[in-house]
Amino acid sequence: xxxxxxxxxxxxxxxxxxxxxxxxxxxxxxxxxxxxxxxxxxxxxxxxxxxxxxxxxxxxxxxxxxxxxxxxxxxxxxxxxxxxxxxxxxxxxxxxxxxxxxxxxxxxxxxxxxxxxxxxxxxxxxxxxxxxxxxxxxxxxxxxxxxxxxxxxxxxxxxxxxxxxxxxxxxxxxxxxxxxxxxxxxxxxxxxxxxxxxxxxxxxxxxxxxxxxxxxxxxxxxxxxxxxxxxxxxxxxxxxxxxxxxxxxxxxxxxxxxxxxxxxxxxxxxxxxxxxxxxxx
Amino acid sequence: xxxxxxxxxxxxxxxxxxxxxxxxxxxxxxxxxxxxxxxxxxxxxxxxxxxxxxxxxxxxxxxxxxxxxxxxxxxxxxxxxxxxxxxxxxxxxxxxxxxxxxxxxxxxxxxxxxxxxxxxxxxxxxxxxxx
Numbered sequence: 001x002x003x004x005x006x007x008x009x010x011x012x013x014x015x016x017x018x019x020x021x022x023x024x025x026x027x028x029x030x031x032x033x034x035x036x037x038x039x040x041x042x043x044x045x046x047x048x049x050x051x052x053x054x055x056x057x058x059x060x061x062x063x064x065x066x067x068x069x070x071x072x073x074x075x076x077x078x079x080x081x082x083x084x085x086x087x088x089x090x091x092x093x094x095x096x097x098x099x100x101x102x103x104x105x106x107x108x109x110x111x112x113x114x115x116x117x118x119x120x121x122x123x124x125x126x127x128x129x130x131x132x133x134x135x136x137x138x139x140x141x142x143x144x145x146x147x148x149x150x151x152x153x154x155x156x157x158x159x160x161x162x163x164x165x166x167x168x169x170x171x172x173x174x175x176x177x178x179x180x181x182x183x184x185x186x187x188x189x190x191x192x193x194x195x196x197x198x199x200x201x202x203x204x205x206x207x208x209x210x211x212x213x214x215x216x217x218x219x220x221x222x223x224x225x226x227x228x229x230x231x232x233x234x235x236x237x238x239x240x241x242x243x244x245x246x247x248x249x250x251x252x253x254x255x256x257x258x259x260x261x262x263x264x265x266x267x268x269x270x271x272x273x274x275x276x277x278x279x280x281x
Numbered sequence: 282x283x284x285x286x287x288x289x290x291x292x293x294x295x296x297x298x299x300x301x302x303x304x305x306x307x308x309x310x311x312x313x314x315x316x317x318x319x320x321x322x323x324x325x326x327x328x329x330x331x332x333x334x335x336x337x338x339x340x341x342x343x344x345x346x347x348x349x350x351x352x353x354x355x356x357x358x359x360x361x362x363x364x365x366x367x368x369x370x371x372x373x374x375x376x377x378x379x380x381x382x383x384x385x386x387x388x389x390x391x392x393x394x395x396x397x398x399x400x401x402x403x404x405x406x407x408x409x410x411x412x
Contacts, residue, residue, distance in 0.1 A: 161290065
């Protein structure tokens with residue numbers, strides 16, 4: 001018998017090695033004052049999560065655990081945790097039990113924290129976005145789902161502004177928008193004047209990245225629908241009540257803005273029905 | 282679907298999209314108009330233009346007390362809006378919100394002129410260049 005084999009036999013006889021064979025390589029040791037915590041950053045409504053798994057206790061018993069979390073919808077951190085007895089966390093999985101979060105709306109972290117909730121994170125076991133079809137799990141790689149991608153299509157009904165107020169939208173924190181289409185209606189009041197609708201894209205410091213105006217003006221007591229999209233060209237329809245205009249492939253980071261700028265705007269003019277199609281990442 | 286009325290800008294919106302994702306309202310800029318009024322040149326907000334004013338130019342400027350519902354991303358403020366502005370009226374649906382807006386003096390102010398407006402700013406007599 002070689003020295004190396006003998007050494008292995010000795011190791012195999014120790015209690016620690018026996019536990020190690022039970023535990024496997026992926027388990028995480030906790031010493032009795034640690035908590036398993038999940039933290040969620042969520043922007044979808046009606047979402048509930050469940051964290052469940054198994055732990056190996058020092059006496060060799062397997063203990064299962066599970067605890068729920070209903071996160072807030074404002075993107076702020078929501079947390080739930082469970083005290084863990086001394087032993088090894090064998091596995092843990094976070095699944096969506098209610099709601100239909102989209103690919104980028106619900107981000108979850110599985111953590112080991114010491115002492116109290118959120119007080120001191122000592123390990124990050126896994127993190128990622130979850131959906132109804134994608135769970136995150138420890139140990140292991142992130143789950144995947146057919147049709148999953150790193151971005152999601154959104155149709156956004158924008159704020160209906162007050163009279164004489166422009167439309168303005170800001171790319172939410174932590175996201176990037178690719179603008180696919182924009183549409184709104186401008187209704188002019190009875191005050192004489194030639195309104196010109198201009199659509200602008202600005203960075204967070206209000207530098208203009210791109211702007212496009214219509215090829216015709218809007219006079220008093222008239223309404224006009226303005227639509228913008230990629231791969232189109234400027235054209236007003238035969239009835240003269242709507243215009244399509246081109247916008248480039250433009251990606252806007254968080255804090256960038258998309259606004260209207262109506263030339264010869266009057267206090268009684270009204271912008272209505274703002275709606276956008278964006279690819280959000 | 283919850284609906285809100287912004288008391289800073291008079292905008293109406295829903296807090297979630299039809300697909301369930303959150304919508305974050307931000308107030309648009311004011312439109313500032315440079316006018317000649319009698320012997321004065323003034324910068325006034327669009328709603329404050331009076332009959333007889335001669336409009337020289339217009340521009341956009343950040344709104345005082347603007348609301349920005351985007352969440353602070355600094356990890357310290359626990360999801361508070363970047364700026365609360367003058368606040369909002371909120372109702373479970375658009376119809377209920379419309380009734381609340383109709384009954385609110387603050388909303389009436391926001392509808393007519395947005396957030397409380399400063400007095401017109403004289404920028405110089407006629408003949409003196411101003412921006």
